[in-house]
Amino acid sequence: MSYTAATIQLLSPEGSLVDSDAGAEYRQYIDELTDDQLREFHRQMVVIRAFDMEATNLQRQGQMALWVPSLGQEAAQVGSAFATRPQDHIFPAYREHVIARIRGVDPVDIIRMMRGVTHGGWNPAEHNNLHIYTLVIGSQTLHATGYAMGVKFDGASGTGDLDKDIATVVYFGDGATSQGDVSEALIFAASYQTSQLFFLQNNHWAISVPVTRQSPVPLYLRPSGFGIPGVQIDGNDVLASYAVSRKNLDETRVGGGPRFIEALTYRMGAHTSSDDPTKYRTNAEVQFWQERDPIARFETYLRSLGADDAFFAELAEEAADVAADTRKRTLEVVPPPNEFIFQNVYSEPHPRIDEQREWLAQYEASFGSDA
Amino acid sequence: MSIETMPLSKAINAGLRKAMQDDPKVLLMGEDIGPLGGVFRVTEGLSAEFGTGRVLDTPLAESGIIGTAIGLAMRGYRPVCEIQFEGFIYPGFDQITSQLAKLTFRHEGALSMPIVIRVPYGGHIGAVEHHQESPEAYFAHTAGLRVVSPSTPNDAYWMIQESIASNDPVMFFEPKSRYWPRGEVDVERNPLPLHATAVAREGSEVTVIGHGAMVTTLLQAADIAAEEGTSIEVLDLRSISPIDWEPILASVRKTGRLVVAQEAPGFVSVASEIAATVTERAFYSLESPVLRVTGFDTPFPPAKLESVYLPDADRVLEAVDRALAY
Numbered sequence: 198m199s200y201t202a203a204t205i206q207l208l209s210p211e212g213s214l215v216d217s218d219a220g221a222e223y224r225q226y227i228d229e230l231t232d233d234q235l236r237e238f239h240r241q242m243v244v245i246r247a248f249d250m251e252a253t254n255l256q257r258q259g260q261m262a263l264w265v266p267s268l269g270q271e272a273a274q275v276g277s278a279f280a281t282r283p284q285d286h287i288f289p290a291y292r293e294h295v296i297a298r299i300r301g302v303d304p305v306d307i308i309r310m311m312r313g314v315t316h317g318g319w320n321p322a323e324h325n326n327l328h329i330y331t332l333v334i335g336s337q338t339l340h341a342t343g344y345a346m347g348v349k350f351d352g353a354s355g356t357g358d359l360d361k362d363i364a365t366v367v368y369f370g371d372g373a374t375s376q377g378d379v380s381e382a383l384i385f386a387a388s389y390q391t392s393q394l395f396f397l398q399n400n401h402w403a404i405s406v407p408v409t410r411q412s413p414v415p416l417y418l419r420p421s422g423f424g425i426p427g428v429q430i431d432g433n434d435v436l437a438s439y440a441v442s443r444k445n446l447d448e449t450r451v452g453g454g455p456r457f458i459e460a461l462t463y464r465m466g467a468h469t470s471s472d473d474p475t476k477y478r479t480n481a482e483v484q485f486w487q488e489r490d491p492i493a494r495f496e497t498y499l500r501s502l503g504a505d506d507a508f509f510a511e512l513a514e515e516a517a518d519v520a521a522d523t524r525k526r527t528l529e530v531v532p533p534p535n536e537f538i539f540q541n542v543y544s545e546p547h548p549r550i551d552e553q554r555e556w557l558a559q560y561e562a563s564f565g566s567d568a
Numbered sequence: 569m570s571i572e573t574m575p576l577s578k579a580i581n582a583g584l585r586k587a588m589q590d591d592p593k594v595l596l597m598g599e600d601i602g603p604l605g606g607v608f609r610v611t612e613g614l615s616a617e618f619g620t621g622r623v624l625d626t627p628l629a630e631s632g633i634i635g636t637a638i639g640l641a642m643r644g645y646r647p648v649c650e651i652q653f654e655g656f657i658y659p660g661f662d663q664i665t666s667q668l669a670k671l672t673f674r675h676e677g678a679l680s681m682p683i684v685i686r687v688p689y690g691g692h693i694g695a696v697e698h699h700q701e702s703p704e705a706y707f708a709h710t711a712g713l714r715v716v717s718p719s720t721p722n723d724a725y726w727m728i729q730e731s732i733a734s735n736d737p738v739m740f741f742e743p744k745s746r747y748w749p750r751g752e753v754d755v756e757r758n759p760l761p762l763h764a765t766a767v768a769r770e771g772s773e774v775t776v777i778g779h780g781a782m783v784t785t786l787l788q789a790a791d792i793a794a795e796e797g798t799s800i801e802v803l804d805l806r807s808i809s810p811i812d813w814e815p816i817l818a819s820v821r822k823t824g825r826l827v828v829a830q831e832a833p834g835f836v837s838v839a840s841e842i843a844a845t846v847t848e849r850a851f852y853s854l855e856s857p858v859l860r861v862t863g864f865d866t867p868f869p870p871a872k873l874e875s876v877y878l879p880d881a882d883r884v885l886e887a888v889d890r891a892l893a894y
Contacts, residue, residue: 346643544681
């Protein structure tokens with residue numbers, strides 16, 4: 198399953214703007230972007246790719262139990278993340294590293310999770326409403342929908358004020374679309390007419406199972422049965438991701454009802470560091486998507502706008518610095534104290550937890566100060 | 569003192585109304601809980617009184633109800649979800665155990681999950697499959713959840729309000745065979761904290777303990793035993809997780825004998841936990857092994873056999889006799 202006649206593409210794989218009837222309504226959002234904003238899109242994509250590759254290396258060197266690469270999906274993520282407004286709430290799955298970074302999360306906090314020192318990593322309230330990762334596939338779509346219901350009940354969306362109305366965005370993948378929770382989230386969102394964007398990154402593979410097993414029809418058609426309009430974009434086109442997300446977010450935030458975007462992209466790496474994609478997919482397929490790389494095409498576009506070698510050289514240096522800093526700080530991450538096991542299991546005192554905390558402390562103390 | 573007489577279902581209704589009056593962030597969610605008032609009429613009148621914005625007749629999807637309640641709690645609401653019958657809770661099991669129960673831990677305390685899940689449970693109502701079970705042990709096994717079950721209208725009135733006030737998720741198991749009998753409710757004075765075990769009847773020779781509808785059976789057994797000259801102390805567990813051990817241990821230290829009864833299957837159950845812990849902590853006070861009287865380790869049978877499956881006073885007394893024979 199790849200591009201269809203309905204796929205919105207604003208920037209071709211060759212790096213030139215596409216003039217199409219389907220894309221016309223989104224062009225104004227691109228025209229409003231400054232050169233600095235466009236360069237920031239690129240900067241984020243390049244830096245996160247360097248971070249992601251360094252994280253993969255760290256996992257291979259035994260510094261993490263697992264890594265979840267975002268390689269290849271940078272445009273879908275960067276474009277949609279920059280389309281959000283500060284008041285928006287974002288519920289990621291677990292591969293949205295650059296979205297987290299754009300909303301102020303230190304990417305090493307993602308590594309901490311994979312390094313086994315936390316199940317969360319950050320407080321959404323202190324990180325521009327970027328909620329924590331959810332590992333169970335699709336569960337977060339319901340949390341996002343409930344959050345958006347609360348926003349609506351509070352009158353914090355649907356007033357018509359673009360700078361105040363809150364939109365809620367939830368990210369999920371093609372595999373997740375088969376989960377009951379995703380269908381239930383679409384049902385609740387439609388019933389309560391939430392100000393919400395369902396952002397599906399169709400990276401074509403749910404570990405080893407192709408998207409064709411999840412759905413015989415393009416996934417952007419799925420929400421229409423729930424009464425939610427869906428649109429398909431070239432997810433490797435950062436301009437399409439930005440413009441289509443921006444338009445849908447602003448329409449949903451002022452009360453236009455929930456929206457759904459299917460971003461066609463490709464997971465260039467493994468599902469996680471634990472799998473071997475050569476067992477289930479062809480080199481030809483990987484090659485096809487390699488030729489549609491999100492970063493290469495955007496570099497061509499930026500050069501056509503006047504970005505010079507110095508800009509790209511400086512950016513490469515910044516990306517290398519971030520990777521080196523990631524390595525350095527990953528190696529400095531230390532395990533939490535034993536006490537962590539018992540903290541925050543409950544919000545209020547709990548006798549069984551208190552007893553077990555005390556028991557462990559006494560047990561540890563029984564070995565004496567030499568232990 | 570202000571005493572009103574009402575059935576347990578109405579006591580929960582009154583407790584919900586009070587909680588909704590006290591805190592505008594409390595909202596109810598569930599299937600058929602609006603104009604119908606729920607299949608057991610527990611929420612009767614609340615939709616008319618508080619509006620459809622606070623009493624949400626949701627789509628028919630348990631995972632959706634729990635999952636969106638989580639999002640609402642993240643937004644600052646205090647949702648009270650009704651699961652129509654205990655046998656329908658499993659589509660929501662993942663959201664309860666993998667999400668709701670663990671989100672405070674996962675967030676390292678940055679957020680709380682003040683959600684109550686009301687679950688009508690238990691047999692004695694002659695209903696079809698999935699309408700008479702007792703799944704409380706699944707939830708008691710999950711860290712992050714609190715699990716309670718009232719047995720009287722007075723406890724129901726207060727415990728629902730305390731559960732809603734809790735910043736932790738509470739599984740609130742309602743003994744549906746006790747929905748209709750009336751009892752006294754003191755609407756001014758809260759008798760006990762949410763997680764306290766209560767002495768329902770004092771006695772001296774054997775302690776029997778249970779929760780929910782089983783407490784009624786235990787009191788019947790104590791009445792019969794008294795006529796036969798045996799003094800039974802009846803404890804109402806009230807809180808399944810955490811368990812309030814001290815009143816249980818104090819009673820066992822006094823009587824030396826303990827029988828634990830429940831409708832649920834006995835294998836790896838609340839009764840198992842009580843038996844193990846009492847044995848660990850009151851070994852030298854015990855005159856006999858802790859005995860369990862439970863549902864069989866079978867599916868809940870068709871209703872014409874429920875009186876065979878569910879422990880009654882005679883089965884409790886059979887265990888009491890065995891305990892006394894040691």
